[in-house]
Amino acid sequence: MYDQSFDELRTGFTAAVSHELRTPLTQMRLSVDLLRRALGEPDGRARRALNAVDRGTHQLVRLVENLLTYAKVDSPQWRVARRPTELRALVRTAVDVFVPVAANTGATIALADGEDVVASVDPDRFHQVVANLLENALKYGPGGQTVRVSLTVRRADAGVVELRVADEGPGIPPAERSAVWQPFERLTTGSHRTVDGVGLGLAVVREIVAQHDGAVAIEDAAGGGACFVVALPVTRA
Numbered sequence: 060m061y062d063q064s065f066d067e068l069r070t071g072f073t074a075a076v077s078h079e080l081r082t083p084l085t086q087m088r089l090s091v092d093l094l095r096r097a098l099g100e101p102d103g104r105a106r107r108a109l110n111a112v113d114r115g116t117h118q119l120v121r122l123v124e125n126l127l128t129y130a131k132v133d134s135p136q137w138r139v140a141r142r143p144t145e146l147r148a149l150v151r152t153a154v155d156v157f158v159p160v161a162a163n164t165g166a167t168i169a170l171a172d173g174e175d176v177v178a179s180v181d182p183d184r185f186h187q188v189v190a191n192l193l194e195n196a197l198k199y200g201p202g203g204q205t206v207r208v209s210l211t212v213r214r215a216d217a218g219v220v221e222l223r224v225a226d227e228g229p230g231i232p233p234a235e236r237s238a239v240w241q242p243f244e245r246l247t248t249g250s251h252r253t254v255d256g257v258g259l260g261l262a263v264v265r266e267i268v269a270q271h272d273g274a275v276a277i278e279d280a281a282g283g284g285a286c287f288v289v290a291l292p293v294t295r296a
């Protein structure tokens with residue numbers, strides 16, 4: 060009846076729907092910005108409502124981007140478009156997007172000082188990596204926590220740049236550290252159970268990093284919590 064397999068149809072459908080969701084979501088984001096400017100300093104309730112719409116649309120944008128990446132990743136056309144990129148500026152931009160999300164639970168995101176690093180990456184995809192890790196850090200960590208982000212060039216290995224995102228949440232037990240990178244794999248123990256998610260964020264992170272010839276790892280954060288490490292080669296374009 061069909062020329063395509065059910066899997067291909069499902070993938071095509073996911074990609075098409077995700078793509079269609081982008082336009083209204085972009086319109087919503089622009090409208091929130093416009094309302095912010097038009098309203099000046101709104102009172103408490105209006106400000107909270109506006110912030111909630113803002114957070115919700117950003118969350119939907121990330122979900123749609125992850126679905127779109129997941130649907131396309133196996134197709135031969137899916138390629139990262141690398142160009143020389145100032146990684147520190149990119150990480151700072153991603154952090155700025157999450158400042159209102161963090162503020163909502165009294166959390167803080169601290170980006171450690173460090174040197175500028177230029178690497179050949181796909182800026183949109185690398186933003187997606189940072190966003191997925193920050194979203195998890197804030198989602199699984201407690202209110203009032205500090206999420207520590209750093210970007211460093213490994214001294215012993217000057218050709219590798221390392222991004223670290225460490226939180227103060229429950230962490231990930233060593234036995235689960237390879238499973239959580241699989242699509243739709245979610246932990247169901249303790250406080251993990253109460254947090255919503257699809258289980259795609261880390262699978263997408265791993266895939267994007269692999270496309271950049273990089274590697275991912277999970278460690279214990281210094282003060283407890285999870286520390287996600289992304290190592291990328293600093294290949295010049």
Ligand SMILES: Nc1ncnc2c1ncn2[C@@H]1O[C@H](COP(=O)(O)OP(=O)(O)OP(=O)(O)O)[C@@H](O)[C@H]1O
Pocket residue numbers: 125191195196199200226228229230231239244245246247251255256257258259260261262285
């Ligand atoms: N910072 C973290 N601290 C503790 N557990 C985490 C953290 N990040 C991820 N996890 C665990 O790994 C699982 C997979 O994470 P992933 O980001 O892929 O999916 P998700 O957050 O559940 O959904 P989404 O697709 O919305 O990102 C999570 O469900 C959670 O159990």
Ligand SMILES: [Mg+2]
Pocket residue numbers: 191194195256258259260261
């Ligand atoms: Mg996630």
